[in-house]
Each structure stands twice: as C-alpha cells, then as structure tokens.
Amino acid sequence: DAGVIQSPRHEVTEMGQEVTLRCKPISGHNSLFWYRQTMMRGLELLIYFNNNVPIDDSGMPEDRFSAKMPNASFSTLKIQPSEPRDSAVYFCASWSTGAVQAFFGQGTRLTVV
Amino acid sequence: LAKTTQPISMDSYEGQEVNITCSHNNIATNDYITWYQQFPSQGPRFIIQGYKTKVTNEVASLFIPADRKSSTLSLPRVSLSDTAVYYCLVGAWGGSQGNLIFGKGTKLSVKP
Numbered sequence: 001d002a003g004v005i006q007s008p009r010h011e012v013t014e015m016g017q018e019v020t021l022r023c024k025p026i027s028g029h030n031s032l033f034w035y036r037q038t039m040m041r042g043l044e045l046l047i048y049f050n051n052n053v054p055i056d057d058s059g060m061p062e063d064r065f066s067a068k069m070p071n072a073s074f075s076t077l078k079i080q081p082s083e084p085r086d087s088a089v090y091f092c093a094s095w096s097t098g099a100v101q102a103f104f105g106q107g108t109r110l111t112v113v
Numbered sequence: 114l115a116k117t118t119q120p121i122s123m124d125s126y127e128g129q130e131v132n133i134t135c136s137h138n139n140i141a142t143n144d145y146i147t148w149y150q151q152f153p154s155q156g157p158r159f160i161i162q163g164y165k166t167k168v169t170n171e172v173a174s175l176f177i178p179a180d181r182k183s184s185t186l187s188l189p190r191v192s193l194s195d196t197a198v199y200y201c202l203v204g205a206w207g208g209s210q211g212n213l214i215f216g217k218g219t220k221l222s223v224k225p
Contacts, residue, residue, distance in 0.1 A: 045214055100159065
C-alpha cells in the first residue's frame, strides 16, 4: 500500500480564495482524521470520521472550515474563504479499528498570503 | 480522555540513552499508552504501545509501572537522526472513540 496520500503537498493562495485539501486513506481503514499543525498551537485535531461519518468536528475552528468523506477512499477539507491565519501544515491520518497505530500522510503545507 | 504531561524539551548527545517520562494520572482501565515520533516536515509515526510492565521493539522500550500513572519511553544509544518531537498518547484500544489527541510533545535534540 502507498500509505496515506495527501494532495497537494504545497499550496499557496491569496486571502479570500477557496482551498481544498485532499486525502486518500489506506485501503481498509475505517477511521480518518484531519489535523492542523502550527508552531504556536501544535498538532490540533480538527475532525475525525468513522465509517465515512463525521463523529467529532469540535476541533473545526470556524464555519469557514468544512470536511467531507463521500466514500471510504477519499476525504476533503475545504476552507472558504481562506485567511492568512489558516497558514499551517494540514495532516490526514487513517486508522483501522482495533489496530495498534494510525498512519499519517506527508501533509499539505498551506500558505495564505 | 486522560491528560498527559511530558517535558517540553530535552537535550542529549549521540550514543547516550534517553528516557522521556510521561505522566497520565487519570488513565482509565481500558487505556493503552502509545508513543509517536515526528520528524520535521513529516507526519507523526508510531513508535511503541503498551498496557503495563515493559514493551520493547527494535526502536525503543516502554516502561510502565504497576499503577500505570506514568510511562517512560527509552531510546538506547541515540543518534543525530533521533532528533524529533515525541508524543505520549493515552486512550482506549483501537482509537474508535476518536482519542487520537496529541499534546505538545517533547522536542528531543541530539547533539554530536
């Protein structure tokens, strides 16, 4: 398996634009997590899905952020409109219930100017 | 969720053994202790998991006392490549409760 795949790896956008981050979890994994990492706030859990259903989105900072998981092999995190303070590295991770570990993608470095 | 407390940073030299302790006073009966490692510009990766006593793998050892209120990650003979942030997580088996919450972690710096 190629692991958790995130795209794009880097994204630079202007303030006010819509940004969509993508994640392909490991096949067979039934839980998916989205994180945001900054120097100031560390690694924050934004939302997680179990069997494609959002279970806890309490970490989503505000209504500008939304996440979807239309099927077991794909998830998106959308920011609209984007703001400079959204600049961070966004990670996606997947997990198979009962397994020992979660697997993380390489992350998407988002810069909003 | 059990709250964890670990040092913000640690320094070491190549070849030394490094022990990072994590406190989790409110650990529940069903909780496991898991450690992840994160290198710069990469996502965290699993190192080791344990429930009680001692667990050892090719990367590290995990020591858990009988009361399970703390745990110690031991890295033998560290090298420069072990410079990373190490996270201690406590939660129920399998993560089905969405307990994959990361704290600030311990930033380990290994010097030559």
